[in-house]
Amino acid sequence: MSLSAYLIVSAVLFCIGLAGVLLRRNALVMFMGIELMLNAANLALVTFSEAHAELDGQVAAVFTMVVAATEVVVGLAIIITIFRSKASLNVDDARRLRH
Amino acid sequence: MYTSMLLMESGSFTLLAGNCWVLIAFPLLVAALLLLVRMSDSWLYSVGVGGVGVSFGYAVVLFIMMLGEPEPITVQLYTWLSIGDAEVTVSLLIDQLSILFALLVAGIGTLVAIYSVGYLSDEPERRRFFGLLNLFIAAMLLLVLADNYVLLFVGWEAVGLVSYLLIGFWQEKEVAANAAKKAFVMNRVADLGLLSAIAVLLTQIGTVRFTAVAEQLGAVGGSWAGVVGFALLLAACAKSAQVPLQSWLLDAMESPTPASALIHSATMVAAGGYLILRSLPIYMLAPTARLAVLLIGVLTLFGGAWMAATGRDIKRVLACSTTSQLGYLMLAAGLGPVGAVFAVFQLLTHGVIKAGLFLAVGTLTRRVGRSDLQGLGGLVKVLPYTFVAFACGYLATIGVPFLSGFYAKGHIIATAWETIPAFGALAVVGVGLGAFYMTRLLLLTFTGTARWQEAPIGAETSTETGAENRQPLRGSVSMRFSLTVLSLLALGGGLALNGWLPGWLQPVFAAEVSRTGLLYFDWLNYVTLGLLFVVVVGTVIYYRKVTPIWFKAASTADEVALVRIGAAELYADDALQRGVVAPLSTVSARVSWTESEVLENGARHLWRVIGRTSILMRRLQSGNVRTYVLLFVAGTAVLVSAMLLWAWV
Numbered sequence: 001m002s003l004s005a006y007l008i009v010s011a012v013l014f015c016i017g018l019a020g021v022l023l024r025r026n027a028l029v030m031f032m033g034i035e036l037m038l039n040a041a042n043l044a045l046v047t048f049s050e051a052h053a054e055l056d057g058q059v060a061a062v063f064t065m066v067v068a069a070t071e072v073v074v075g076l077a078i079i080i081t082i083f084r085s086k087a088s089l090n091v092d093d094a095r096r097l098r099h
Numbered sequence: 100m101y102t103s104m105l106l107m108e109s110g111s112f113t114l115l116a117g118n119c120w121v122l123i124a125f126p127l128l129v130a131a132l133l134l135l136v137r138m139s140d141s142w143l144y145s146v147g148v149g150g151v152g153v154s155f156g157y158a159v160v161l162f163i164m165m166l167g168e169p170e171p172i173t174v175q176l177y178t179w180l181s182i183g184d185a186e187v188t189v190s191l192l193i194d195q196l197s198i199l200f201a202l203l204v205a206g207i208g209t210l211v212a213i214y215s216v217g218y219l220s221d222e223p224e225r226r227r228f229f230g231l232l233n234l235f236i237a238a239m240l241l242l243v244l245a246d247n248y249v250l251l252f253v254g255w256e257a258v259g260l261v262s263y264l265l266i267g268f269w270q271e272k273e274v275a276a277n278a279a280k281k282a283f284v285m286n287r288v289a290d291l292g293l294l295s296a297i298a299v300l301l302t303q304i305g306t307v308r309f310t311a312v313a314e315q316l317g318a319v320g321g322s323w324a325g326v327v328g329f330a331l332l333l334a335a336c337a338k339s340a341q342v343p344l345q346s347w348l349l350d351a352m353e354s355p356t357p358a359s360a361l362i363h364s365a366t367m368v369a370a371g372g373y374l375i376l377r378s379l380p381i382y383m384l385a386p387t388a389r390l391a392v393l394l395i396g397v398l399t400l401f402g403g404a405w406m407a408a409t410g411r412d413i414k415r416v417l418a419c420s421t422t423s424q425l426g427y428l429m430l431a432a433g434l435g436p437v438g439a440v441f442a443v444f445q446l447l448t449h450g451v452i453k454a455g456l457f458l459a460v461g462t463l464t465r466r467v468g469r470s471d472l473q474g475l476g477g478l479v480k481v482l483p484y485t486f487v488a489f490a491c492g493y494l495a496t497i498g499v500p501f502l503s504g505f506y507a508k509g510h511i512i513a514t515a516w517e518t519i520p521a522f523g524a525l526a527v528v529g530v531g532l533g534a535f536y537m538t539r540l541l542l543l544t545f546t547g548t549a550r551w552q553e554a555p556i557g558a559e560t561s562t563e564t565g566a567e568n569r570q571p572l573r574g575s576v577s578m579r580f581s582l583t584v585l586s587l588l589a590l591g592g593g594l595a596l597n598g599w600l601p602g603w604l605q606p607v608f609a610a611e612v613s614r615t616g617l618l619y620f621d622w623l624n625y626v627t628l629g630l631l632f633v634v635v636v637g638t639v640i641y642y643r644k645v646t647p648i649w650f651k652a653a654s655t656a657d658e659v660a661l662v663r664i665g666a667a668e669l670y671a672d673d674a675l676q677r678g679v680v681a682p683l684s685t686v687s688a689r690v691s692w693t694e695s696e697v698l699e700n701g702a703r704h705l706w707r708v709i710g711r712t713s714i715l716m717r718r719l720q721s722g723n724v725r726t727y728v729l730l731f732v733a734g735t736a737v738l739v740s741a742m743l744l745w746a747w748v
Contacts, residue, residue: 021728030724091724098722 006047014040027079027089034075038068112164115157116172116193119244122157122201126150127237133230140226147229148212151236155205162198171195171606173246180249185305192246192309196443196607200243200373203447204366207454208236210581211361214458217575218357218465228268228355235261239366243373248297248307251374255293255338258367259286265358266351278350285337285347289371292333299327313380324381328388331378332395339371339425340418341395342402346671348422349406352414356461359414364421364457365450372428372446379432379439379608389433396430397525399423402669404532408539409665412471413460416540417453419668420496423533424449430526431511434518436610440601441510448495448503448593455585456492459485462578463544467551472540477549484579486545491586493541495593497534498631503593513623523623531630538638547642 013036020033042061049057079089086093129150132138171194180187212232219225238261242254263286267279300307303323304315316324335341340348351363362368375382375392382389403423410416424445431442462485463478464470479486498504508530516523601612664670719730 018732022725022732025725094724095722098720 003047003051007044010040010043010047012040013037013043025090025092027082027091030091031072031075031079035068035072038064112161113172115161115164117174119157119161119174119191119193120176122154122205122244123237123240125153125157125237126233126240130230130234130237133226133233143226143229144216147226147233148209148216150233151205151208151212154236154240155202155209158198158201158205161193162202165193165195165198183305185301185307187247187249187307189250190246191244193244194607195603196376197243199443199447199603201240203450204239204243205236207361207365207450207585208232208239210584211357211454211458213577214360214461214581215355215357217578218461219355220575222355224268228265228358231261231264231268232358232361235265235362235367239370242370246308246310248293248300248309248312251377252290252293252297255334255370256290258362258370259283259289259338262286262351262362262367265362266354268355268358269353272353275353278347278353282347282351285344288344289334289337292330292335292337293374296327296330296334299323299330309377312378313384316381317384324384325388328378328382328385329391331374331381332388332391335371335374335429336395337371338374339368339429340422341371341425341429342399342422342669343671343674345399345402345406345419345422346668346675349415349418349668352412352418356414356457356464359418360454360457360461363418364453368421368425369428369446369450372425372432372442375429375432376439376442379436382433383435389435392429392433393519393522396426396428396433397522397529399426400430400526400529401426401532404529404536405661405665406668407536408532409662410536411473411666413463413475413540413544414457414470416472416536417456417460420533420536421449421453423529424453424496427508427511427526427529430515430522434511434514434522436608437612438511438514438518439608440604440610440612441507441514443604444593444596444600445507445511447596448507448589451585451592452492452495452503452589455582455589456489456496458578458582458585459489459492462582463489469551472543474551475544476547476551477545479545481549485582488582488586489541489545492589493537495589497537497635498530498627500628501594503589503591503596506593506597509624509627512627513621516623527623527627527630530627531634534631534634535638538635539642542639542642 017033017036017038017040020036021030024030024033042064045057045061045064047057049055049061082094083089129146133143133147171192173190173192175188175190177189178186179189212229215225215228215232219228222228235258238254238257240254242251242258245251245254259282263279263283266282267276269275270279297307300312300316303319304312306312306315316327337344348363348368352359354363382392400423403419403421403426407416407419407423410419428442428445428449431438431445460470463475463482466482466485467475467478469475495502495504498508508526512523512526512530514523515526601610604610667673
């Protein structure tokens with residue numbers, strides 16, 4: 001398979017994730033969109049790593065996974081807290097952090 | 100060096116001289132004890148006098164042993180700084196010159212301390228006084244025993260500090276506090292000179308030791324010697340209150356009279372002269388600087404006499420006379436090695452005489468309660484003992500034959516005449532002026548009608564409540580003792596020093612002095628004595644017949660320009676006010692304006708701009724998460740496209 005095929009898949013995944021974050025209001029779905037974008041980036045990193053025959057990209061991908069895992073921990077905790085106080089997952093309901 | 104000295108034969112002298120730091124350490128310890136440690140006042144007098152007394156005893160023993168052993172000794176205590184080749188050590192030099200000064204300082208210090216026991220008997224703060232007195236002795240001994248300019252500078256600063264503290268001893272009086280500040284600031288001028296000299300020495304020759312400086316500076320070249328000479332002269336001028344920097348000494352008369360006697364007449368103000376004498380080899384390399392010393396000396400000699408002749412306060416007149424006498428010292432020091440010997444002569448005799456005069460004035464002001472000449476007079480009947488002491492100092496000062504002043508001034512006049520006749524002639528005129536103002540002072544104070552009432556309070560009181568408790572003092576035993584000793588020294592000191600001093604100082608100045616006989620009358624002496632006689636008789640007749648015009652009204656006297664200028668103390672204060680204080684005030688007003696108007700306003704505008712901008716910017720903080728995400732994505736898109744565009748172009 002050519003390099004560009006992987007990159008196209010990566011770009012498509014990224015755009016889907018971005019659209020999910022931008023267009024949906026459900027916090028959990030937005031969260032999944034973010035995960036999708038992270039993994040799209042991982043795919044691109046691994047692809048370039050393979051293309052250059054170097055391990056740097058794969059190392060970076062592993063790092064991203066670790067960061068994503070910790071982010072899930074923090075992010076889910078926030079989402080649960082919001083749900084508890086608002087009884088809703090709609091991010092537009094949580095607008096109190098303003099000036 | 101220290102250890103090798105110890106191994107020499109004459110064990111006891113080297114042991115004593117090697118431990119000469121005790122001279123400084125003991126009064127310092129006593130000062131710390133009195134100023135810092137709480138203890139009962141019952142020991143105050145024995146400790147306060149003892150601290151100085153031990154130093155004096157040590158100095159006397161050293162001096163007596165030195166009579167048989169003329170080799171100077173350097174005691175190196177430790178190395179203070181070592182920068183490259185330059186090395187500054189803490190080391191003391193015991194030679195013929197420094198031991199004489201140590202004797203003078205500790206001797207007069209002891210007598211003044213004894214006097215103060217009586218003088219300050221009802222002063223609540225007397226403990227602080229004795230502490231400062233001991234601190235002063237330690238500092239002054241450090242100054243005269245130092246073997247290099249840096250260590251001398253330490254002592255120089257310390258005596259300036261103690262002088263400041265003692266002038267402001269009655270700090271609740273505004274006059275005293277201001278006088279103290281003035282003296283402190285003027286002493287910074289002296290620091291400027293001394294520090295510049297030290298800087299030149301360190302950069303040019305890398306040594307500051309007295310013994311090494313001269314020859315090495317000669318090797319470097321003449322112009323640097325001149326620079327050092329002028330810098331040291333500036334230092335000496337400010338410290339020794341030479342014209343035109345004399346005004347601080349007159350204001351310094353606010354200090355307690357014993358402190359004036361010790362610091363502002365006998366010892367500290369002579370430090371400038373000592374500096375010049377120590378630096379004589381440098382001045383021998385720099386004729387221009389030496390000429391400047393001569394000129395300053397003559398200028399001060401006349402300026403001081405002028406102020407003294409018109410002064411209206413007995414303490415201030417004595418301070419002017421100190422200035423004038425130190426002018427003689429500078430004049431002599433500028434004449435070269437032979438003159439330097441007589442400069443030391445003048446310094447020693449003047450120190451003793453003036454200390455005695457000041458102590459007599461101290462007794463007088465305690466009795467009468469005032470020190471302005473307008474309110475004195477007729478005191479000879481009330482204070483006969485003080486009158487005799489004052490008269491001894493008077494006779495010695497004006498130069499009656501066989502008394503101290505006669506030898507000191509006679510030698511200086513003769514040396515000046517041989518070197519530069521014009522300066523010799525001026526010095527003779529100076530003797531006439533000195534005779535006039537001293538006679539005037541004596542007559543106005545002790546003779547004529549009494550223009551004062553029996554005052555229930557002392558002249559110098561610390562507080563209002565303290566004033567009421569003070570009793571007029573008829574002279575205690577301790578005060579009389581010091582007065583007697585100083586008067587006898589003033590009478591006989593010159594006679595004792597005359598034949599001996601030139602030979603004693605031979606190793607220091609290498610001067611060939613021919614005139615050492617008891618009587619050396621030549622025509623110059625007859626002229627001087629004739630002038631002296633005429634002036635004294637003339638002054639006596641004048642003050643017998645004429646009431647001094649300024650007693651009638653100040654305005655009448657001020658019509659005479661000579662009196663006006665002298666009474667205004669040569670306008671030194673006005674000159675300083677106009678030349679230094681006013682320009683500096685203008686500059687600082689401008690700086691203050693710049694600070695408040697430009698800088699503060701600028702800062703105010705800046706925060707206003709930032710504040711307004713942030714009010715606008717905070718509208719972006721909507722709290723809507725999806726807006727944030729959109730902005731973030733848009734921003735990233737802009738950045739990425741910019742990067743792509745950059746790579747493409």
